[in-house]
Amino acid sequence: MTRAQIIISDKSPLILLGLSTIIEKISVAHELKTTNSAIELITFLKNTIPDLIIVNPEFLDKKQVKLFKEIIQHNKIKFIFLQTGNLLNNNNLDYNELITPCENEDQILKKINTLLGEKNHQKATKHNDFISAREENIVREIALGLSNKEIADKLFISQHTVITHRKNITRKLGIKSVSGLTIYAILNKLISLDEVK
Amino acid sequence: MLVTKDLKMADVVHMNHFSLSILDRFGIELGFGDKTVEETCTEFNVDPSFFLEIINAFIDKDYFPKKQLQGFSVKLITDYLQKTHKYYIEIKVPEIESHIDELVNTCYSQKENMSLLKRFFEEYNTELHHHILREETVVFPYTQMIEDAFYADKIDIGIIKHMKEYSIDIFEKEHDDIEEKLYDLKNIIIKYLPQPNNKALCQHLLHELFGLEKDINDHSRIEDKVLVPKIRAMEKEIKKKAGLKS
Incomplete structure (x- = not known):
């Protein structure tokens, strides 16, 4: 299972901290990176291709914006587009959201979930609190037809x-x-339909 | 409220419309005007007291006349049980199947999941058929044999031999929990399946599943609480008569 890579960037540590607290709650497995330095952001993007970028581009200079x-x-x-300043999007940047x-938490989560959902539509894991990770493992094995001993x-x-x-x-x-239990496992993507005989 | 012999049959249906399936099983047809339960039963050749116990046990699960029901003949009880089998196989299951088919056919939001439900119910259906077949070919004939032997003057040695090979205890042990899968299916739909686009159908299906589950529960109660103890007591008596230690 690949995790969704998310990077947030803004010059304000308050914004970064607040937003990452909210993002932790999204229902997609993810890895989160935050930075308040434009240079670091650009360097990161040169080496990695994240699934989602949440940036306030106002703190990038002209050359950086182009890049x-x-x-x-x-x-x-x-x-x-993270619009934390008073300025509107004047950099001619196309943005998805x-x-x-x-905005309140729900609105933000909804936007992020929708975007990531489009990206890894099939891969998105539905994490739920019904059973523990260990129990999920066991359900998986049961669904595959293993006996208690196996x-x-x-x-x-x-x-x-x-x-x-x-x-x-x-x-x-x-x-x-x-x-x-097998149906439960399939519905919750613990196993795929092809794995079940 | 308890159903009594002087109550109007029409009022019984008003009281609990699920009782319609019970009436149907007894071969009682609608259109009874103002006739009482007793009158209607007599008209359709149904033992009124047996009918009363069955309908009351069905309507109110706390009212369970173990003693009274055990007083009826094995034949009467197994005939009734067989009729409920027929009702499941010929009416209820095909009804639910067609609901599921319709659900699969009109679902575009999660066709795959709906097919899973269909497969699950097919499995359940096979299990149910197997269960019923076993009861009708092994268990019911055995109970009849025991009853016949119980009322016979002489105990046939063949019966004793037969009882050593099979007894009602074996039935009780292997009597599998046929409601288990129904319960699972309901929970999967209620708790885990994302709501499909055809909500109304889905709710209709759930309604049917609840109905079937209630009926099967009632059926199992009669088997486990009435038939099994009755036969067990007879087995004991037969052994005693034959001079065997029970």
Whole structure:
């Protein structure tokens, strides 16, 4: 599973910190980088192709803006205009979305989710709080048709532990049968349809 | 409210419309005017007291007349159970299947997931068929044999031999939980499946699943709480008569 690469850049550390706190909540697996230096941003973009850039381009100088524009157009990177200053977009930059500081959390999350959702439509994992990561592993193995003993051997745990996990999974999910768990696994992208015999 | 023999049959349906499926099973047809439960039952050759116990047990699951129901003959009970089997296989399951088909055909937002549901229900259907077949070819004939032996003057040695190979305890042990998958299916739709574009159909399907589940629960209750104890008591008695330790 590849994580979505996100970079945020603005000169204000307050904005950076606030925005990254919000972004942590998006439902897509991601890696977040923040910087308040224009040079660092440009250097980063030269080496890495992120999935999403959230930048206030006002703090870039003319040359940097030109470079920035080239990079995002060339690599078709999603770009959210972070309008933290009073100035409007006067750099002729095309952007996918616009975020202003007076927007609430939901609005911001929605914009980011939509953009990332378009990017890794298939890959997006739906992280939920139904069951723990360990339990998800077990559901995956059950859905693949493994027996308790096989699961125990594969995950280096005792059969007794596997049984306890299964009990908890059934209690938490409200699904008892193996075929029911298989559907759960497919719906939550723990396994793909092709993996199930 | 308890259904009594003097209540109007029409009021029973008004009270709980799910009872329609029970009426149908007994072969009672609509159009009963102001006739009472007793009158309607007599007209359709149904034992009124048996009908009353069954309908009350169905309407109110807390009202469960174990004792009264165990007083009826095995034949009466298994006939009723067989009729509910028929109702599942011939009416309910095809109805749900067509709902699912329609759901698959009109869904464009998540066709794949809908096909999963379809596959799941097909599996359930196979399981249900298997379950019913086993009851009708093995269990019910056995219960009839036990009842016949119970009322016979002499205990046939063949019966004792048969009882050693198969007993109602074995049935109880292997009587699998046929509601399990239905419960799963409901939960998958309610809790985990993203709402499809054809919401109304989806809700209709859920409604049907709840109905079938209630019916099957009622059916299993009669098997486990009425038929099994009744046969077990008879088995004991037969062994006693034959001079065997139970």
